[in-house]
Amino acid sequence: MIDIHCHILPGVDDGPSTLAESLELARLAESEGITKIIATPHHQHPMFENSGPSILRKVEELNEAFEQANINLTVIPSQEIRIHGEVIQNMELGDVLPLTPQSSYLLVEFPSNGIPHYTTRLFYDLQMKGYTPIIAHPERNKVFVEKPDLLYDMVKTGVLTQVTASSLTGHLGKKVKKFTEQLIDANLTHFIASDAHNLNERPFRLREAYSVLEDGFGFDAVYQYKENAELLLDTHYVQVLPPEPVKKRKRLYFF
Template identity: 75%
Template sequence: MIDIHCHILPCVDDGPKTLAESLDLARLAETEGITKIIATPHHQHPSFMNSGYEVVRKVEELNDAFKQDGIGVTVIPSQEVRLHGEIIQHLELGDVLPLTPEGSYILIEFPTNSIPRYATRLFYELKLKGLTPIIAHPERNKVIVEDPDILYDFVKDGVLTQVTAASVTGHLGKKLMKFTDQLIEANLTHFIASDAHNGTERPFRLREAYSAVEGRFGIEMVYQLQENAELLINQQHVQVWPPEPIRRKKRFFGLL
């Protein structure tokens, strides 16, 4: 399996605090059947800054440590980039990285409680540059939960999304699991990734998530989501299915 969103680099954000913790997380990845991980430390986050050049250097060091320890996992450098107005300039300077070297996808994070007004325009400009935004964990954004049509409009315009494995499995709550199911059913997401930070509170859960998807949507959906991760890592165009708006139940007298 391939994990396109993981905080496995040590000492850079709210992921592992030591190299030993990163090694433990990589061993856990092996038990899940994960062979490739895209390292996505937070960048341009209010609490964390991880420039592209530093991420590339630290990923090289981590891969060397994995080889020395006999860990069969390969790490690819990237970032989880908080949306900001200078992304395109920073991409050109190498401060912001696509999800694969010289790739055409970029992982974008919104603030938890908002979506910047300039997001639509910036996504359009990124696409003009040949870069497709992938919105990280949209199911955890308050604005999207309250109005899923916002996400529908993004996806209709060519933006992709990635949901978190723990959202699929229900570890983040039943309401969030139900909403994530709605996103999958409406073709409003294209990847499942772990967003793993450690081996305890925020582990991978990818295998469990794919098992849940198989149980609720069938094996074909599992194949489609897994293949998209393969296509992305190989710098090919991912599969996109026609999105549908999420149909909400009408309210009567203020009640569902």
């Protein structure tokens, strides 16, 4: 399996604080059948600043440590980019990294409680430059939960999204699980990733998530999501089914 969103680099954000912890997390990934991880430390986050060149160095060091520890896992350098108005300029400076060195996909994170007013324009400008934004964990964004049509409008324009494994498994609560299932049902998400940070509170749960996906949506859905991760890593176009608005639950009235 391929995990396109993971905080496995040591000492750079709210993921592992030491190399030893990163190695433990890597062994857990290996036990789940994960073979490749895209490292996505927070960038332009209010609490973390991880420039492109610094991440390239950290990933090279971590891959060397895996080899020495006989861990069969490959890490690819990228970032979870907190949305900001200078994304394009910072990409041109090499400060912002796409999801793979040759790809045109960017993992973009919103604040948990909001969507900046300039988002639509920024995404349009990125797409005009040949880049495809992938919204990280929209199922955990308060605005999308309350107004899912906003996400539908973005996906209609070619924006992609990625949900978190723990959201689908129910570890982040029943409401988050329900909304995640609605996004899958409406073709409003295209990847499942771990967003793993540590061994206990925020592990991978990727294998469990694919099992839940198969139970609820069938094996074809599992194949689609796994293949999309592979296509992204190989810099190919991912599978995108026609999006639909999230179906609102009907209210029952009693007289």
